[in-house]
Amino acid sequence: MPDSDRELLETAKQKAREAVENEPSEANLRAFDRASKMLVEFLEAEKEPVFENLLRVKEHLNRLGYKIGKSKIYKDRKDGLIRIEPDGTVKESSVKTYIRKANLENLAEKAAADQGPSILTQKAERELEKLEEQIEDLRFKRSITQGDYIQRTDFEMELAARAAVLDAGLRHLVHSSLGDWVALVEGNPKKIPILLERINDDLDQKFNEFATMKMFHVIFTEEDELST
Numbered sequence: 001m002p003d004s005d006r007e008l009l010e011t012a013k014q015k016a017r018e019a020v021e022n023e024p025s026e027a028n029l030r031a032f033d034r035a036s037k038m039l040v041e042f043l044e045a046e047k048e049p050v051f052e053n054l055l056r057v058k059e060h061l062n063r064l065g066y067k068i069g070k071s072k073i074y075k076d077r078k079d080g081l082i083r084i085e086p087d088g089t090v091k092e093s094s095v096k097t098y099i100r101k102a103n104l105e106n107l108a109e110k111a112a113a114d115q116g117p118s119i120l121t122q123k124a125e126r127e128l129e130k131l132e133e134q135i136e137d138l139r140f141k142r143s144i145t146q147g148d149y150i151q152r153t154d155f156e157m158e159l160a161a162r163a164a165v166l167d168a169g170l171r172h173l174v175h176s177s178l179g180d181w182v183a184l185v186e187g188n189p190k191k192i193p194i195l196l197e198r199i200n201d202d203l204d205q206k207f208n209e210f211a212t213m214k215m216f217h218v219i220f221t222e223e224d225e226l227s228t
Helices: 003-022 026-046 054-064 070-078 092-102 107-114 119-145 152-185 189-211 222-227
Strands: 149-151 217-219
Touching: 003 026, 054 070, 054 092, 152 189
Parallel strands: 149 217
Antiparallel strands: none
C-alpha cells in the first residue's frame, strides 16, 4: 500500500481515538480497535523485504542457485507469473510464489542431490553396519556357549569316536548275524541274492542308528587352518 494509505489509516485511528474520548461507547471502542489492528497489519506488511526491480530479483535468484536469465524473468512477468508492485518493486513473498509457479530449477540443490548421501548420512550408515557386526558376533559367541558349535580338534575327536562306534557296531553285526545269514541261504549259492538283501537291510539299520546321533556345527579357527 502507498504512503497515502498509511496516512489514511493513521487518520482513521486518530479519529476513532477522539470518538472514544468524547463518547466511550461500545461501538466507538470497536471502531478504535479495528482501526488500530488495520494500522498494525499495514506496518507489519511494510517491513517485508522488497527488491528494487526485476533485475535485482534475477540476481537474488541466481545467488540462491536458480538458473534464470533476463529474457525469462521478463517473459514470466508478462505472463503474470510474478507480481510487480505499482512502484516497480517486488516483495519477497512474491518472489517465493514466483519460484513455485514457474517451477524454477535450483542447480545447487540438484548438485547436492546428485552427490548422493551426505557425509553425516554415510557416517551413520557405517556406524549401523559396525553395530550389526557386533550384534552378530555376540550371537555367535552365545551360540558357542550354548553348545551349538565346537572347536575343530573336538570335532575330529568326536568324529573318530563315532567312527569307532560304527566300526564296532558293524563288526558285532557281522559276528552276531553270521549264523542267521548262513541259515538263511542254507549254504546254497543260488540264494546269494537273498543273503545280500539281508546283509544290506541289516547294514541300513545300523547306518540309520549312526545317522540319528545329534548333529553339530564345527568351528575352523585360523590356527586350525594353518595346521592343515
